[in-house]
Amino acid sequence: MTQVRVGIVVDRIGVVENYSIPVISASAKDAGHEVILVEYDKNPKAAAERMKSFKPDVLAYSVMSPDAGKYLDINTHLKKETGAYSLFGGVHPTFFQEYIHKDGVDAICVGEGDIAIRDFLDNFGTDKMFETTNIHFKLDDGAIKKNPITRLIDDLDSLPPPDKAMLYEASYGLRELPIRGFFASRGCPYKCTYCFNHAFNDMYKGKGDIVRTKSIPYMIEEIQNTIARYPSKFLKFHDDVFGIKKDWLEEFSDVYPKQVGLPYVALVRPNMVDEEYAKNLKRSGCHAVCIAIESGNADIRNKVMLRSMKDEQIYATFEILQKNGIKSYCLNMMGLPGETGENFKETVRINQKCKVDYADASIFQPYPGVGLTKYARENGYLDEENESWGGQFSETVLNFPQELKDRLHSYQAVFPLLVEYPWLERHIDLVEKIYKINLGKIRLGKNMLGLLMRFTYGWMLYRRIYPVPVPFKLLAWTGFRILTSKHRN
Secondary structure, three states, X not given: OOXXXXXXXEOOXXXXXXXXXXXXXXXXXXXXXXXXXXXXXXXXXXXXXXXXXXXXXXXXXXXXXXXXXXXXXXXHHHHHHHOOEEEEEOHHHHHOHHHXXXXXXXXXXXXXXXXHHHHHHHOOOOHHHHHOOOEEEEOOOOOEEEOOOOXXXXXXXXXXXXXXXHHHHOOHHHHHOOXXXXXXXXXXXXXXXXXXHHHHHHHOOOOOOOOEEOOHHHHHHHHHHHHHHOOXXXXXXXXXXXXXXXXXXXXXXXHHHHHOOOOXXXXXXXXXXXXXXXXXXXXXXXXXXXXXXXXXOHHHHHHHOXXXXXXXXXXXXXXXXXXXXXXXXXXXXXXXXOOOHHHXXXXXXXXXXXXXXXXXXXXXXXXXXXXXXXXXXXXOOOOOOOXXXXXXXXXXXXXXXXXXXXXXXXXHHOHHHHHHOHHHHXXXXXXXXXXXXXXXXXXXXXXXXXXXHHHHHHHHHHHHHOOOOOOHHHHHHHHHHHHHOOOOO
């Protein structure tokens, strides 16, 4: 086997860890290949020079829909400089497989890539490479060769731990910020229409268990190895639903406090939360949960989003969390097909009634492969040819009346403040007037409210959800990255 040189490219390293890149890097290195990480946006010229000196065989990208166009531009530049083969993976190529037809794209990885990247690199440059499962290839004659998807990896312990060092060493902020992120499991069994998981589950139907969990010893060792090397005071678990296997959570609550003992935040789902679940979270050291209400309107939440949650169940969940001393970072979504201005108010109200510690609101974006995107098209909210994918905090691209769009964007910009200070809603018309202030071609009001939203986000999270002492220099770095980022990260 010939060692392959892989240049992984990320447009920007922000304050939120990228989790796919360390996983792919670990698989490639474990197979004996050489890998580097290059941040492009910071200095495109320097990024190209570093790639040229590295002489990569493969340029690798993990792409989400909001950045799909940007990565094509980056790839055009770096392919011109290096002549390397390009491989794109991630959520966007998985659910918008037409991406393979874009200029400069040589191959895409569909679905999980741990095994695919290893097999692809082990056979790189040979005919056998074109048989790699989970990968679609653009052949020399322009034809597309689509290979089938293999089974899901049943035993997550069989994989090498993510190559976090590569990411941390490339970023002063991520290296020094004492908050570390982990995944204890993969997969989500639920069918929420705004999320790609239902499409992922359909893709892998009959190919293994969707929800897979790392063993406690493996998870503890992964954490210990990371916190021994990098300053760590707080952890984040990014599993779609943390502790979905309750026997695992019970064991975790016995072992984690003794062998790690750091406070953490985890993603949970309201229907999972009962007294036993909350007690195990608290016993293990859970400081806060990230939990989604999504919509205050029961019909939208349950018939459009397929959340299957009654208001009473949501209220009971937050009562249990508060009883057990667990803080809540609540996720909501606005700009949904069929939503009205009155529904925006309902979403504010349910957060107020639940007494959430921090309430956030994103705007629905019609990402490919998502059931709600199909619903929006079928009901006239989205043009068939639309390929505009903003971030979750971008303006809506749905066919709403302009008056509703203005009200939506105004509510979203100050959503945490509306929940925190109910009297502010009396002044939402003023907020909307500010939002519509333009200075020539400069959308001054929108930009001002955007800065306010980012400041509120950073400040409230720091004070309530991640109460970790951070040196001023690092706090300034983090604040600057949040205020100047496209996606608030």
